Amino acid sequence: MTTREMIRCGGRSARIQSAVHAAVAALLREGDRAGLTLPMVAARAGVTPSTLYRRWGDLPALLADVALQRMRPQEPPLDTGALRGDLRAWAEQYREEMGSEPGQAMIRDVLLAPGGQQAQPCAALVAAQLAVIDARARGRGEAGFDVAAAMDLLVAPIVYRLLFAEAPLPAGRLESLLDRLLGPG
Amino acid sequence: MTTREMIRCGGRSARIQSAVHAAVAALLREGDRAGLTLPMVAARAGVTPSTLYRRWGDLPALLADVALQRMRPQEPPLDTGALRGDLRAWAEQYREEMGSEPGQAMIRDVLLAPGGQQAQPCAALVAAQLAVIDARARGRGEAGFDVAAAMDLLVAPIVYRLLFAEAPLPAGRLESLLDRLLGPG
DNA sequence: GGCTTAACGCAAAGATTTTGCGTTAAGACA
DNA sequence: TGTCTTAACGCAAAATCTTTGCGTTAAGCC
Structure with missing residues (x-):
């Protein structure tokens, strides 16, 4: 049997x-x-x-598998004591890691998987990190934020620039994106 | 000689x-x-x-070349008489075209080119269309908008969702992104 | 320890990619 | 128009990658 x-x-x-x-x-x-x-x-x-x-x-499928493993965060997002600082720190680190030569290659490898089926889990990893930041903020009594909105306003511009533009997102623009997400201040 | x-x-x-x-x-x-x-x-x-x-x-390089050709817009963006309508109409059409089965394949093919070197011209095509909309608005006496900001706030979320998420950007969220770009109203 | 079978190694067969060389024809110039 | 140069092509052999069949190993379960 x-x-x-x-x-x-x-x-x-x-x-x-x-x-x-x-x-x-x-x-x-x-x-x-x-x-x-x-x-x-x-x-x-x-x-x-x-x-x-x-x-x-396939080789692309293998590379995508390896890339996804290496994208898995080793540590929880840095705790700066306040939501805005946490988000800024996380976004800067994410932009830096993914903007590096191996980082760009990892994103590309993930997208190259047959059917692009590793891309969704890749985004899920990012969303999970953002959810941790949100939960921590609410635990402090702060207002928190919408993770989906953060994906649109923070993650999407960072990744889009890495994939399609010549230069990564400048620090100044990141700050203005934070304003748009959390409100100025 | x-x-x-x-x-x-x-x-x-x-x-x-x-x-x-x-x-x-x-x-x-x-x-x-x-x-x-x-x-x-x-x-x-x-x-x-x-x-x-x-x-x-390479086959990927060939497919990327073909995809880039097919992404070249045939017509200027639809003129609705006002900036906000122009942007909304363009964004909805872009999301629809790129969200379709062949559209997704085109984006992926462009990214798959060795070195990802077709991605930059691809983004340039989009930026050019946005620049047309901006110029037309200014010609009407409207305020116009920052094309780079529109790439971050409109194009990036649309494309990011297509590549990494299961569902395309909902219409409601597109409207709120327009609010963030142009101001509510 | 014994059983079942998923996963591996090996090697042959099949398909793709590379490369050398002769040929064709595009572009420049008189 | 004619001639010259050489980039781009066709062909075919060679090298490399990919698939597939079959025997063997060992993981998981009693």
């Missing part, structure tokens, strides 16, 4: 997954994104290419 | 370019983006694959 939950997630599979992730990270550090191929990753990880093709299907 | 301007842009080259563009458009209409390959395009266009590899370098 077939037992349920027949997806294997430990032992050899887990070992291979972390080896592959490490191999991708190492190869990306050494530059030459353009010439990166799936057989290269396989060789570096000590695995057959066919294994990677079967598990991830 | 080598003469300057040795880039050929007419005759056979132009003929091949339009044949290839037409072939890509036809194959995209017939679905199966995922299985689309460069040799397929070459066969449809009646050209050798090596020609395409030499001219475009």
Whole structure:
């Protein structure tokens, strides 16, 4: 009788997954994104290419998986004592991280996944961080804010500029976006 | 002596370019983006694959080129008689066009170009349309608006949602973004 | 320990991408 | 119009990547 939950997630599979992730990270550090191929990753990880093709299907899909892992925040947003400061600090850090060379590559890799299906979880990570900031503000007795509005007014301009413009969002404009979201002051 | 301007842009080259563009458009209409390959395009266009590899370098680069062509607006923005109406009409149409299945594919293709180097011209097309609306408003004696601010407050949320969220920007939120850009009223 | 089977390795087959070389024709100039 | 130069193309071989079938390993469950 077939037992349920027949997806294997430990032992050899887990070992291979972390080896592959490490191999991708190492190869990306050494530059030459353009010439990166799936057989290269396989060789570096000590695995057959066919294994990677079967598990991830594609090089873009693999890169998107790795990128999403690396985008997962390690720490909760910095606590500056007040909502506006928290949001400003978070936005500046996010812009800086994503504006860096590896950061831009991560965003692009996430979007490149077949069907773009890693993009939604990527936005969810951001929204979760904003929700933490909002909850903390309300815990202080502050007014809080609408996370969806913040996605439109803060995150969207930052990311759009990274993807489509030559220069990242200037600090001054970030401040005026904060005004529009929270009201001046 | 080598003469300057040795880039050929007419005759056979132009003929091949339009044949290839037409072939890509036809194959995209017939679905199966995922299985689309460069040799397929070459066969449809009646050209050798090596020609395409030499001219475009890549399938993503070719798709990005085609997508950018198709994003070029055919008509100036609709004239509703007032700035706010012009902006609302343009934004709704843009959201609709880019939210459609082929529209989403076009945006993704533009971003997928090696180095993402087609994204900047893509944003420039949008900015040009907004500049037309602004100039027309000023010609009427209206106040006009800052195109860069409109990119941050209108275009960025629309595109960000298309790329990262499950649902496009709701009409109600678009109206509130217009409020934030032009002031309520 | 034994059973089931998901996941892997290997290698052959198939498809794509690259590359060298001869040929065609676009653009410049007389 | 004719000639010259050379960018761009076609062809085909070579290199590389991707898929697929099949035997083997080991994870998860009793």
